[in-house]
Amino acid sequence: MAVTLSPRPDLWTLDPGVLHLNHGSYGAVPRRTQELMASLRTEMDANPMVWFRTVADRLTTSRLALASFLRTDPAGFALVPNASAGVTVALHTLPIPAGSRIVLTDHAYGAVRYAAERFARDRGAEVVTVAIPLEADDDTVVALIAEHLDNASVLIVDQITSGTAKVFPIDALVAAAHDHEVPIVVDGAHAPALIDAPAAAGADFWTGNFHKWPAAPRATAGLVVAERWRSASMPLIVSWSEYDERMPERFDMQGTYDYVPWIAAPESLEVLADLDWPTRRPQLTALVEEGAKVLAKALGTGVAEVGHAPATMRLVELPSGVDLSGGDMLKMRISGELKAEITFTGFEDRQFIRLSAHAYNSLADYEKLSEGLPRLLG
Ligand SMILES: Cc1ncc(COP(=O)(O)O)c(C=O)c1O
Structure with a gap:
């Protein structure tokens, strides 16, 4: 090339x-996004009362732009601080009965494994780790994981692994999980900007970071929730949106928080377009x-x-x-x-x-x- x-x-x-x-x-x-963040912070500190009154509308604008970048339905797209938070929301929402298995692979991100271990401990479930050879092709990855889906309550897979920089065949894994009636959580931390429409396979939950390849401000990530789980999905911080029945909106306002990165994130998408x-x-x-x-x-x-x-x-x-x-x-x-x-x-x-x-x-x-x-x- x-x-x-x-x-x-x-x-x-x-x-x-x-x-x-x-x-x-x-x-x-990028510089442009940093400059926008600086000017937003100046505005916030010129009049915090006015700023916080405007945050909800600005977050709606940002959420819609980020969902459009992922080519996903904005009705199922929520803002979360990072991929770890996205996975935690998913595990909090999904039923994990005692005696069931949370299945992941030996390529899973360490902190995501810790999340699986915490929920397994709390619910009396077991974490099962599927060994996937580094060189495994797509069919082998799917076959090896599919062997472990009996009695699974959740399958967690990476879209692009962290330590091994390997792409997993998400379409086929979503199909395999759903054939076994197992909900699937896709850890797409590295996927935005590297994979087009990364949440399109229809996983029960997909999460991905905008701070990585789209170069957005840190602490900007997305969570895409399949329709059947939307009403049950709740943000990790209990705040005033506790009784808000609107799904992505109730993830927006997380108490007194620095919303500047979420609001500025679309600027980095403009930089990618210019590039x-x-x-x-x-x-x-x-x-x-x-x-x-x-x-x-x-x-x-x-x-x-x-x-x-x-x-x-x-x-x-x-x-x-x-x-x-x-x-x-x-x-x-x-x-x-x-x-x-x-x-x-x-x-x-x-x-x-x-x-x-x-x-x-x-x-x-x-x-x-x-x-x-x-x-x-x-
Ligand atoms: C595959 C994978 N999952 C999860 C994460 C966690 O991301 P964060 O620290 O933003 O929660 C990372 C971070 O590099 C990752 O590579």
Whole structure:
């Protein structure tokens, strides 16, 4: 694929002296959105009383824009602070009888697993972990999960896994879960902007973060709820909307809270539009693939085969013997000495660097990382 669009670091305020190669964790907010947030905060603090009277209408506007970006029915789309909150609402809503099983995979995000464990403990249920080989193709993923759906009260699956940067076949998994009459919760934390219409498969619950690939302000996420669960779904914070029967609206006002990120989030969608995202995204795929190859060559390893890789993340295998047991120590050395931000992940006994690409990255970023990293890992 020919890369025809130029990198646009000018649209961000990221420190140009740092190699920012981990957009996938916390995203990065473009300058324009930051400026809008600053002006909204100035307005809020000029007259908090007036500000809070306007919040509900502004949230409606924002919610509609975010739902439209996901190409989902706004009637089932609620704002939540993050994907963890979305999964927690889902588990709070779904019946989880004693003796039943909450099924997830060994690729599930750690905090989501903790949520499953908490609800299993509280309800006398059991968490069942399905092992999915890293390289598994779509049919294998579905077959392995489908074997574990008997007596399941909930299936939780990632749309794009975090530690293994692997895309799961959500359409087929929703169909398999529904064939077994098992409600399915899709953890789409990484899906917005990487997968078009990510909630279209009709999962019982789908949640995804806008702060990652759409580069929206942090603490902006969505929860898409299938019609049958809408009346039972409640926000995690009990507030004045407790007896509001309108489904997405009752998730809007969560007490005295900083609503600026939710209100400003659509500005980042405008930035993506200006970046010509449908053309840019495949170019970022080409970029991260090339960058991963350059790094793997420098490390003498390879780019991991994950079956179906997402648009903008790749796993590069770490050389054997790299000691990650010091927690963040190595990351801090890489950050301090190499001025590079990367993340390490692992699966079974393998260790990886998970590389990201966003519109501010260029091949030179991966080349510079590749020049300096072997020395720090050695
Ligand atoms: C697959 C997956 N699920 C859930 C989360 C949790 O997201 P948050 O911390 O925004 O709740 C993440 C975060 O990276 C993730 O990658």
